[in-house]
Amino acid sequence: KAGVTQTPRYLIKTRGQQVTLSCSPISGHRSVSWYQQTPGQGLQFLFEYFSETQRNKGNFPGRFSGRQFSNSRSEMNVSTLELGDSALYLCASSLLTGAGNTIYFGEGSWLTVV
Amino acid sequence: DAKTTQPNSMESNEEEPVHLPCNHSTISGTDYIHWYRQLPSQGPEYVIHGLTSNVNNRMASLAIAEDRKSSTLILHRATLRDAAVYYCILRDSGSGNTGKLIFGQGTTLQVKP
Numbered sequence: 001k002a003g004v005t006q007t008p009r010y011l012i013k014t015r016g017q018q019v020t021l022s023c024s025p026i027s028g029h030r031s032v033s034w035y036q037q038t039p040g041q042g043l044q045f046l047f048e049y050f051s052e053t054q055r056n057k058g059n060f061p062g063r064f065s066g067r068q069f070s071n072s073r074s075e076m077n078v079s080t081l082e083l084g085d086s087a088l089y090l091c092a093s094s095l096l097t098g099a100g101n102t103i104y105f106g107e108g109s110w111l112t113v114v
Numbered sequence: 115d116a117k118t119t120q121p122n123s124m125e126s127n128e129e130e131p132v133h134l135p136c137n138h139s140t141i142s143g144t145d146y147i148h149w150y151r152q153l154p155s156q157g158p159e160y161v162i163h164g165l166t167s168n169v170n171n172r173m174a175s176l177a178i179a180e181d182r183k184s185s186t187l188i189l190h191r192a193t194l195r196d197a198a199v200y201y202c203i204l205r206d207s208g209s210g211n212t213g214k215l216i217f218g219q220g221t222t223l224q225v226k227p
Binding site for chain 1: 144145146156157158159160163165201205206207213214215216217218219
């Protein structure tokens with residue numbers, strides 16, 4: 001079956017703009033989470049959604065937001081982009097949220113802010 | 115969240131076994147041990163997970179110490195495609211059952227031909 005699909009794969013934005021990234025989880029998966037990966041900070045958890053509800057949020061400013069739709073697809077938005085937001089943004093999905101469940105990652109969206 | 119400690123880097127020769135260690139001395143009884151790996155320019159990939167008993171799958175084996183304070187990921191025959199950053203992560207089944215993963219720096223595995 002298809003894996004986690006993220007769009008767009010690559011994008012370049014200007015400081016001050018906003019960006020929306022999209023994620024389609026594996027069919028049947030109801031939990032979607034987002035991560036940011038930078039060379040300096042590594043992989044950091046952004047937020048997690050399950051059945052359209054945000055269940056957990058990482059330590060990121062309010063400029064980072066997300067949502068999940070009834071079909072489990074998810075979007076994340078970053079407003080007022082800063083140079084430091086340049087990163088690989090990863091979406092992951094799992095069937096359920098329990099700690100024994102496997103989480104599957106997409107290939108990520110590469111965001112460059114200039 | 116309980117933390118894990120891994121060596122920054124390891125080297126292996128192709129077609130030889132690789133043992134990647136992970137220390138998690140503060141692990142709780144409800145923590146699952148998960149391993150992920152990340153190849154260059156790709157998202158992390160699930161490798162294996164376990165709670166108390168050793169686990170085997172087509173990719174690797176996970177050996178968990180009897181006191182659960184450490185574990186070892188075993189790649190039985192390393193290939194060049196196994197060169198990646200390997201992350202050992204604890205997931206607490208008792209803290210709201212979230213999908214949150216806390217990644218450390220991981221172990222960068224280099225495989226020599």
